[in-house]
Amino acid sequence: MITIRSRGALVAAFLSLACAAQAHTTLETQQAPVASAYKAVLRVGHGCGGAPTLKLRVRIPEGVINVKPMPKPGWEMETVKAPYGKAYDYHSEPLTEGVREIVWTGKLLDEHYDEFVFRAHLTDSLKPGTMLYIPIVQECGDGKADRWIEIPAEGKSADDYKYPAPGLKLLPAKATH
Numbered sequence: 001m002i003t004i005r006s007r008g009a010l011v012a013a014f015l016s017l018a019c020a021a022q023a024h025t026t027l028e029t030q031q032a033p034v035a036s037a038y039k040a041v042l043r044v045g046h047g048c049g050g051a052p053t054l055k056l057r058v059r060i061p062e063g064v065i066n067v068k069p070m071p072k073p074g075w076e077m078e079t080v081k082a083p084y085g086k087a088y089d090y091h092s093e094p095l096t097e098g099v100r101e102i103v104w105t106g107k108l109l110d111e112h113y114d115e116f117v118f119r120a121h122l123t124d125s126l127k128p129g130t131m132l133y134i135p136i137v138q139e140c141g142d143g144k145a146d147r148w149i150e151i152p153a154e155g156k157s158a159d160d161y162k163y164p165a166p167g168l169k170l171l172p173a174k175a176t177h
């Protein structure tokens, strides 16, 4: 027989599992080949501890170039441009700088769901078989924030963390013809 106390613990464990499975800030497409375009759809499943989301800051990792965020009705969008770590070959042209951060500002209630989109080129300097993580900070006002910036260590997965950065698995480049 289950005591009231352990039932409460079970319910708490179930709730935190449910959050890990669906309610985090995650990418819709969680694998993509290198040396190709990638459409990132960021899914925001909840606010910060019940508070509405007011800002989403997206950090673009090295090796991801030609980033173009999709404007979003009702949301202001800013980009921060900066030099890349090196020059990347993009359609036979060297690309040395571009968008390194995207900031969307607006309001998303905790009981609602929304998606934020950008398009990018995954360069062939990224290693197939590894994970690419896109750190995100979700700000909710009054100093409240969910920082989705934890990068899983070797042998661990996003499920082992409370605030994992959204990730995608890099696949080998498609054969060109």
Ligand SMILES: [Cu+2]
Pocket: 019, 020, 022, 023, 024, 025, 045, 046
């Ligand atoms: Cu969650």
